[in-house]
Amino acid sequence: MTKHTLVALVEDKPGVLNQMASLFRRRGFNIESIAVGQSEVPHLSRMTIVVDGATTMVEQVRKQVDKLIDVVKVSDITSDSIVARELALIKVKATSSTRSEIIEIADIFRANIVDVASDSLTIEITGDEDKINSLLNLLRSFGIKEIARTGRIAITRGSLGPVPTEKGAPKTKEKGG
C-alpha cells in the first residue's frame, strides 16, 4: 500500500497546523490530504494526514512530526484495522431531464441531496476515497460544477483506544526530543 495514514493527537493551539505544514514543506514530504478537528480530549485535536509512501519516507515523517513539542502522539495506522472516511460535496449540473437519474445514482451510493437549484444538484457523500471517486466518475457525464472534499479522517477499529499502543521496536514509541 503506497498511501499511508498518520493520525496525530496535537495540542489545540494556534500555529500547530502551520508547524505541521511547514515541516512537510521543508523536508520535501508530500501531503495527499490533511484533516483537523477536535478530539475526545479537551484541548487536543486529532489530525489525519495521508502521505504517499512511494515518494516519502513515512517513518521519517512520523519521527519528525513526533518531535514537534505540540504533537502529543503520532502513529502510522496504515497497517492497523481502521475505519477511514472522507466527505465530499459535489455540485452537479442538472436539468429537468437528468435530475431524476442523478438522484437515483445518489441513492445507490446512499448519498444525500443537500441542495437543489434550477440548474444543479448538490450531493453530499461519505465514504472511502474509492466510493467517492466512483460516484464522481458516474456524475462526470452530467457535468460537475464544483467539488469540495475533506480529505481522509481515520480511526482504529475496536477498543484499542484513541491511538493504538505500539508494541515491538522501541523506536516507534519513543520521543526523540
Add this chain to the structure above:
Amino acid sequence: MVCESLVREGVEVIFGFPGGSVLPFFDTLPHYPQLRHILVRHEQGAAHAADGYARATGKVGVCLATSGPGAANLVTGIANAHLDSVPIIAITGQVARPFIGKDAFQEIDITGITQPITKHNYLVLDTASIPRIFKEAFYLARTGRPGPLLIDIPRDVFIEQAEFHYPSRVELPGYKPVLQGHPTQIKKAAKLINEAQRPLIIAGRGIIISGAYAELKQLVEKAQIPVVTTLLGISCFPESHVLSYGMIGMHGMAYANFAVNGADLIIAIGMRFDDRATAKVSAFAPDAKIIHADVDAAEIGKNVRVDVPIVGDAKAILQQLNKHTTTAQHTAWIRQLDDWRREHMATNIRDSKKLLPQYVIRKIYEVTRGEALIVTGVGQNQMWAAQHYWYDKPNSLISSGGLGTMGFELPAALGVKVGRPDEPVWCIAGDGGFQMTIQELATIVQEKAAVKIAIMDNGYLGMVRQWQELFYKKRYVATPLTGPDFVKIAEAYGLKGLLVKHNEEVVPAIQRAMAELGPFLIDFKIEPEENVYPMVPPGAALTEVIEEPKKEVKVAKVTADSAKLPVSNI
C-alpha cells in the same frame, strides 16, 4: 517577570541589544544585579555569543533583542545553534498586542520565521504565563536533544503586572525524551560489538553534550575499539590516545576515512551522519553493520541504513553497553589502522620558508600546551585548527559545524571566555569570516574579555578559492578580498595587535599574546594559496581522498582532472 524567571533558571549572563519593544525589560534589569548584561554590537553577535557560552559551559545561553530588525538579526545565530544542538534561549521584543498583525513599526513575525530553526517557540500573549513559558523553554532547551528556543514578548506584556508564580515542574504531554537505551537494543548492540573483528566507534558531539567522556573511554579500552570523531566530536576523546584515529569526513584524516571503509562494525554515538562526515552515502562503510545511538529518534535511519538503532542519552547508553561488552583484542585491525596512519600521516608539517597556517596552529598548540579553548571560524582556518591542534582536553574545540557560519568565531569566543574566564581562549579566524562580525571587537574590549585572536590572513575566501582551484580550473571569481590593516583596526578598537609574516616571529607573537592580560590580535600573513588536505571531493566516497601533493608536485597542478593521481584507494 522575565528577569525573575531568568534568575530562577540560574541565568548569570545575557547577551543583548536594546530597542523600543524591550525597553521595559532593560528598565527592570538594574534591580537584578545577579544578571550580567553584555551589550553586543550586532544581534547576530548576541546569538553566537550565547551559543559559544552554552557550548563551553553546558548551561543554557541567553540572548535578547528588540522586535523587527533586532529579532531578524538573531536568525542566523539561532539557526546555527539549531543545527549543532546548542541550548540557547532567544528573547525578542514584539510590538504591543493591539499592533500585532498590522505591520506596525519594527514588527516582524519572528515566531513564524524561526519556527523551522527552533526546537520550539512562544509568542507570549498573557503576562501571567511568562513564568510557565520560561520554565518550559529552559527545560526544553537543556533536555533531550538540546536546541534553541525563542520567546517573543510584546511590549505591553512586559509592562503588565501579574502575580509571579514559578511552576516547580513542566507539563508537556508531547515531550518525553528517552534517556535509557532499550534493553533489547542494548543487548543486540553488545552482541555485535562482542563478535566484531574490525569495530570502529564514530563519536560525535552527543558525547560532549552528555558528558560521557569516561564512559566512552571505558568502552574503548575494555573492548579495544578504535575511535574516530566527527568535526564537532573532536575533544570528546583525547586525540593523543593510542586508539584515537582523528576526524573523519571531507577534510578528515585519510586513515580515519579508510577505517570507516574497512570496519565490519560501526558504533556511531551522538552523531547524525552529516553529509560532510559520510561523503557519498552509498559508499559509506560498505562492509559494516551499523549501530546508531542518538537521543533524537528522527536522526536514526535518516541518512544511512542502521542495523541496531538505540534511542537514548549517550552517557546512559555507554554505561549500559559497558555492562554487556566483554574485553577484546583487535590486534590485526589496530595494526592495519596504524599502518594506514603511518602511510597517510597528514599532520606532519612540511618545511617551508613561507608562513604556513598549519605551522601557526601547531605553534599555538605548543605554546598553550594544548590547554586553550579553540574557537574557529568556518572554512580553511577551521579545518587547519581541527587538524593541527591536538585536542586532549574535553570540550576544547568550539566550531560551527552544521550551518557553517562564517563570522561565528569572534562573538562565540566572547561567549566562551565569559563562560570559562579562567582558561585561555583562542579565536582562530580567517580574514573573510573575521570581517563579518569584526564589530564585536568593541564588545570584547568593553567587557575586558581576554580573547586571543589569530587571523589566518591569506587575502582570499580561502576554502572557496580552494574549490575554484581544484574544481573550477583556478577561476578565482569573487574570492580575492582585501581587508583592513587588522593591527590598526585592533588598535582603533583598543586592543593590542601584532603583524606576523615570518616563521621565526610566530612563537614570540603567540607568547606575547599569552602574556597580555587583555585581548590580543595577531594577523598572520599566511601563504595565500595554501590548501587544506586531505580532501574528499564533493560527491566522492570517503576513500577517494586527495592527499597533500608531495613536495616536488606543485600544488597548482592538482585540478579536478588530475586529482586522481595522488588518490589512495583501498
